[in-house]
Structure formats: C-alpha cells, structure tokens
Amino acid sequence: MRADIAFGQYYEGDSFLHRLDPRWKILFAILYIVVIFLAKNVFSFVLLILSAIFLILLSKIRLRIIFRGLRPLIFIIVFTAIINIFWLKGKTVLVDWWIIHIYLEGLVNALLIVIRVVILVAGTSILLTYTTTPIALTDGLERLLSPLAKIRLPVHEFSMMMTIALRFIPTLVEETEKIMNAQKARGADFSTGSLVRRAKALIPILIPLFISAFRRAEELATAMECRCYTGGRGRTRMNVLHSTWRDLVMLLLLCALGAAVVLINIYAPGYTLAM
Amino acid sequence: MAEITLENITYVYGKGAPYEMRALDDISLIFPAGEVTGLIGHTGSGKSTLVQMLNGLLKPDSGRVLLDGKDIWEEPKNIQQIRFRVGLVMQYPEYQLFDETVEADIGFGPKNMGMDEEKIKEAVARAAEFAGLSPELLKKSPFDLSGGQKRRAALAGVMAMEPEVLVLDEPAAGLDPGGRREILGRIREYQQKSGASVIIVSHSMEDMALYCDRVLVMANGKLVMHGTPAQVFSRAEELIAVGLDVPQITRVARALRDAGVDIGLDIYTVKFAAHRLLSGREFK
Numbered sequence: 001m002r003a004d005i006a007f008g009q010y011y012e013g014d015s016f017l018h019r020l021d022p023r024w025k026i027l028f029a030i031l032y033i034v035v036i037f038l039a040k041n042v043f044s045f046v047l048l049i050l051s052a053i054f055l056i057l058l059s060k061i062r063l064r065i066i067f068r069g070l071r072p073l074i075f076i077i078v079f080t081a082i083i084n085i086f087w088l089k090g091k092t093v094l095v096d097w098w099i100i101h102i103y104l105e106g107l108v109n110a111l112l113i114v115i116r117v118v119i120l121v122a123g124t125s126i127l128l129t130y131t132t133t134p135i136a137l138t139d140g141l142e143r144l145l146s147p148l149a150k151i152r153l154p155v156h157e158f159s160m161m162m163t164i165a166l167r168f169i170p171t172l173v174e175e176t177e178k179i180m181n182a183q184k185a186r187g188a189d190f191s192t193g194s195l196v197r198r199a200k201a202l203i204p205i206l207i208p209l210f211i212s213a214f215r216r217a218e219e220l221a222t223a224m225e226c227r228c229y230t231g232g233r234g235r236t237r238m239n240v241l242h243s244t245w246r247d248l249v250m251l252l253l254l255c256a257l258g259a260a261v262v263l264i265n266i267y268a269p270g271y272t273l274a275m
Numbered sequence: 276m277a278e279i280t281l282e283n284i285t286y287v288y289g290k291g292a293p294y295e296m297r298a299l300d301d302i303s304l305i306f307p308a309g310e311v312t313g314l315i316g317h318t319g320s321g322k323s324t325l326v327q328m329l330n331g332l333l334k335p336d337s338g339r340v341l342l343d344g345k346d347i348w349e350e351p352k353n354i355q356q357i358r359f360r361v362g363l364v365m366q367y368p369e370y371q372l373f374d375e376t377v378e379a380d381i382g383f384g385p386k387n388m389g390m391d392e393e394k395i396k397e398a399v400a401r402a403a404e405f406a407g408l409s410p411e412l413l414k415k416s417p418f419d420l421s422g423g424q425k426r427r428a429a430l431a432g433v434m435a436m437e438p439e440v441l442v443l444d445e446p447a448a449g450l451d452p453g454g455r456r457e458i459l460g461r462i463r464e465y466q467q468k469s470g471a472s473v474i475i476v477s478h479s480m481e482d483m484a485l486y487c488d489r490v491l492v493m494a495n496g497k498l499v500m501h502g503t504p505a506q507v508f509s510r511a512e513e514l515i516a517v518g519l520d521v522p523q524i525t526r527v528a529r530a531l532r533d534a535g536v537d538i539g540l541d542i543y544t545v546k547f548a549a550h551r552l553l554s555g556r557e558f559k
Contacts, residue, residue, distance in 0.1 A: 178365065179370070179371055181327065181332050181365060182365045182368060182371040183371065183383075184332060184358065185330055185332065185358055185362070185363040185364075185365065185433070186358075186383050186384040186387060186432060186433065186436070187355055187358055187359055187384055187387030187388060187436070188383075188387060189355060189387070203373065204371075204373045204374075204383065205373075207373040208370055208371050208372065208373050211370075211418070212370055
C-alpha cells in the first residue's frame with residue numbers, strides 16, 4: 001500500500017539537492033514557481049524544460065519515480081489540454097468540421113500549459129518532498145516562520161504538530177490495514193453493496209482506528225512530558241541548520257534562470273502563451 | 276472436520292521494488308483436522324504472512340491453499356465463505372472491538388454470515404461461554420472491559436462463527452500469567468468440544484510444549500522443522516541457530532545430561548520431567 005503513495009514521499013539519497021538547507025529549499029521552491037509562471041514565450045518554455053531536466057539530474061532520482069508522482073495529475077493534464085485545444089481561437093485553422101474548430105494556437109497553448117503543470121509539480125516535488133525528509137522540511141518551515149513568533153503566533157507548536165502528523169501517517173495506514181484484515185476475517189465486506197451499505201461497513205474500521213489514535217496521542221503526550229518537553233521556548237537543537245556554498249550556487253542558478261526567462265519574454269520572437 | 280493443505284506456497288512483499296522481500300518460500304504442509312498445531316519462528320520469519328494465507332486475507336503468488344481438498348481461490352468471490360470456516364484471531368485482537376455492547380461485537384461475525392437474530396443470540400451466548408465471559412458482561416460496552424476481558428471478547432467474536440479451523444496469532448501476548456493460562460486453556464477446550472483444528476502462533480516455547488500436538492518451525496520464509504513437541508525440542512541446537520529457544524525444562528534436562536545425569540532430551544514439560552525422574556529408572 002505504501003508503494004502507491006509516490007507523490008509527496010521522500011527518497012533517500014545524497015545528492016546536491018539532498019544537501020541543501022531546507023530553509024533555502026522552501027524559498028527556492030517558491031522562486032521556481034514564480035519563474036514557471038513568468039515564462040510566456042515558447043523559448044522560455046524550452047529553458048524551463050532544460051531546467052527541469054537539470055533538476056532531475058541533480059537530484060539523482062530515477063525517472064520512473066518522477067513519472068509515478070505525476071500519475072495522479074493525468075486527469076487535470078488531459079482536462080486542461082482538451083479545454084485549450086477546443087476552446088482557444090487563433091488564426092491558423094487545423095480542423096474545421098461540424099462544431100469542432102481546432103487552431104494551431106490552441107494546440108501550442110495546450111502543450112505549453114501541460115508543460116507548465118508537469119514542471120510545476122515535478123520541480124517542486126524534486127526540490128522539496130523527494131529530496132527533503134519531512135522532519136527537515138517542518139524544521140526549515142519553523143525557522144523561516146520564526147519571526148512570526150514575535151507577534152505571538154505559536155510557530156513552534158504548529159511545526160511540532162505537523163511533524164507529529166507526518167510521522168504518524170505510515171503508522172495509521174498500517175493500523176488501518178490491520179483493522180481491516182481483522183474485520184474481514186469476521187466476514188466484513190467493504191467492496192460490494194450500495195453506497196449506504198459501504199459507508200456503514202466503514203464503522204467497524206473507523207471506531208477502532210479513532211480509539212487507537214487517541215490512545216497513541218495520549219501515550220505520546222506522556223512520553224514527551226517524561227522527557228520534559230515544554231514547548232519551543234529555550235529549546236536548543238541537535239541539528240542546527242547551516243547555509244553552505246551549495247545554497248548560494250542554487251540561488252544564483254535560479255536567479256539566472258528567472259532573468260533569462262524575463263529577457264526572453266521581452267525580446268525573443270515567437271508564440272506567446274495566451275493565459 | 277476440516278483440514279488445510281498448503282502446496283508450494285510462495286509470497287513476495289513489494290514485488291519489483293528495491294525492498295522486495297520473500298516472506299514465504301515454497302512452503303508445503305498439512306494442518307490435520309482435530310489437532311492443535313503450534314507455529315514458531317523468529318520475528319520476520321513469515322509466520323504472520325502464513326497465517327493470513329489460511330483464510331484468504333493474502334493470496335499466494337504461487338501455490339495453492341486447499342481447504343478439505345478444495346482450492347480456496349477457486350472462486351475468489353466466495354472467499355468470504357472461506358473466512359467463516361477458517362476463523363482468524365489476529366494479534367492484539369482487542370483493538371478491533373467496535374460495537375456498542377460486547378454482545379453486538381461478538382455477534383458481528385455471525386451477522387455477516389447471515390444468521391437470524393435468534394441464532395445469533397445462541398451463537399453469541401455459546402461463544403461467550405467458551406471464552407469465559409460472564410453473561411452480565413455481554414451488556415457492557417467493550418471499552419469498559421479489562422484487558423484480559425477484552426481479549427476474551429475478541430476471541431469470542433471469532434469463536435461465534437464456529438469455525439472448523441481456528442487460527443490464532445499470538446493469542447496470549449501481553450497477558451499476565453493467569454490470563455495466559457486462561458486463554459490458552461479456553462482455546463484447548465474449544466478444540467476438544469468442537470473438534471476444530473487449531474493453529475497457534477506463539478513466541479512462548481512453554482506454551483507450545485503445553486498446548487500443542489505438533490510444532491512447526493519457520494525461519495526466513497521456509498519451514499525448517501516439523502514434528503511433535505518432543506521431536507522438535509530435542510533439536511535444541513538447530514532451534515537456537517534460527518533465533519529460537521527451547522522450554523526452560525528442556526534446558527534443565529540438557530544441563531543434567533552435561534552433568535552426567537541423562538534423563539533424556541525429549542523432555543519439554545515439567546510434569547513429564549518429574550514423571551521421568553520419579554520413574555525409578557537409573558540415569559547415567
């Protein structure tokens with residue numbers, strides 16, 4: 001079951017990207033998203049594709065994994081492509097039959113939008129989730145948001161909650177599987193019958209699951225208190241985050257990419273995105 | 276009653292992935308009707324996977340599971356019927372209680388079988404008696420019971436389906452000595468009264484020695500030993516080599532032999548050891 005959740009999963013590794021500071025990585029991801037949306041011209045999209053290939057090579061993550069992460073998006077990709085192909089009007093008519101009018105511009109536009117969505121998801125996954133452990137990610141987020149603690153926002157508590165929630169996803173998945181098996185062993189049936197029947201069939205799973213989740217929460221709270229956890233104030237860290245030359249290199253590369261995209265948008269000829 | 280046969284069962288977790296693991300490797304064996312079979316093995320030896328093969332919770336990658344000579348996967352749609360005949364009590368079953376009353380929870384299995392109200396009531400009462408739950412507990416919420424009572428309620432939930440084969444994964448884990456004896460005694464009693472085959476997975480060599488007619492030993496997804504408790508426990512070196520142990524009294528017998536008093540290595544219960552020692556034989 002765990003193998004099915006490729007999107008949003010961490011992949012062990014020791015690449016250039018794995019070693020970046022998670023605080024910077026979050027900023028890089030935001031910057032990359034901005035650059036992706038700045039790209040309008042066909043040539044700037046070529047540049048984007050090159051940058052995505054570069055990211056994949058840098059991360060040393062296998063292509064198969066990246067494609068698997070894109071699989072849940074197939075519906076959105078196909079849907080936006082179809083809308084663009086059939087609804088966008090242009091000058092060069094390709095097909096003109098009955099109520100169907102397809103223009104070259106629509107086709108190109110659809111292609112560019114698909115590229116944009118794919119790079120958006122693949123790029124941010126590679127920068128963040130695939131190459132950063134969830135713990136490092138929440139840690140980075142906490143440090144980035146730490147200025148907000150000055151206006152009394154419980155930043156540490158939020159990030160602790162996120163860390164705990166992430167930590168318990170696999171545990172709860174496993175627990176659900178166990179309970180389902182136990183109820184199946186007593187003849188429970190989750191896959192046939194009307195919608196109402198199937199919803200009712202979930203009760204024997206949900207009740208034990210909630211009860212065990214509460215039990216776990218209580219145990220965890222006790223264990224944390226036993227180790228004198230009192231929240232974020234005055235807490236020191238075992239792993240202090242450091243920015244290195246790698247972060248600087250990555251920042252420069254992304255700025256260069258952004259600048260190139262903007263320049264191409266302004267000066268290069270060629271087809272420009274309609275939306 | 277029913278007999279389960281496994282024919283060349285192989286099962287692989289995460290096929291094709293880098294963490295691929297062969298949990299069961301070409302296992303063939305028979306669980307004869309009317310016997311209590313103990314299944315022992317180190318953590319990760321494939322016991323729990325094997326147990327889930329028996330009632331069709333997992334489907335073997337290759338090989339067949341036969342219940343009374345009929346392949347249980349012949350009609351995958353009717354796998355539910357197999358699960359009523361082969362009752363499985365999972366590890367820590369008390370965490371799966373869910374209904375408002377103990378009675379309703381125990382009746383969940385029979386209800387799924389399609390029994391009518393009257394019959395469900397009878398089955399629940401019988402199962403509760405087998406499991407040693409007093410009638411006034413039946414009206415309580417399962418969450419108000421003590422740990423041992425919850426375990427017994429969960430056990431009754433499977434017994435209520437009156438399975439021909441009862442499979443239990445670590446039925447006594449986490450219970451105090453009294454609770455252990457009680458649960459295992461109840462299972463033995465159920466076996467004797469109903470004539471069902473019983474398969475017990477356990478880490479406790481003492482329990483195996485006391486309650487099982489036959490013992491199977493698994494290691495790394497393979498069946499490595501197979502025989503009566505006396506046969507299996509007399510091969511202590513091999514058991515220790517696969518990360519297991521022998522009952523304490525068997526160790527005593529070995530120590531006695533090493534000290535020059537050979538009372539035999541086929542000893543696995545205290546009672547039997549006492550019997551041997553008092554038999555008046557001379558041990559050299």
